[in-house]
Amino acid sequence: MAEIPAWMNGLTPEDLAFVRHFLLSSGSLKEMAALYGVTYPTIRLRLDRLIQKIRLNEAAADDPFVALLRRMVRDHRLEAEAADALLEAYRQTGERRGPAGQEFS
Numbered sequence: 001m002a003e004i005p006a007w008m009n010g011l012t013p014e015d016l017a018f019v020r021h022f023l024l025s026s027g028s029l030k031e032m033a034a035l036y037g038v039t040y041p042t043i044r045l046r047l048d049r050l051i052q053k054i055r056l057n058e059a060a061a062d063d064p065f066v067a068l069l070r071r072m073v074r075d076h077r078l079e080a081e082a083a084d085a086l087l088e089a090y091r092q093t094g095e096r097r098g099p100a101g102q103e104f105s
Helices: 013-024 029-036 040-057 064-074 080-093
Strands: none
Touching: 013 029, 013 040, 029 040, 040 064, 064 080
């Protein structure tokens, strides 16, 4: 059996259903809004949050600090922009560095 890609780790069944619907609608947010019975901005926000979650899942899983930031953003205990700032400051200390260009927003 193939290993689950890192970007899928931590996605809920609801997240995966959203991705499936997004693909089947050819990425049409208008069609997604109609399908979910919500406004376009609501679907856009949901997509943006899912994008953040996927980016976090791709972060260096073996770095405990990055993993902590990832969990906090996923659990809505920390905003993605704040996680970006913390990660940047963390990298500047030279202690441990995540993948180049890794951001949370």
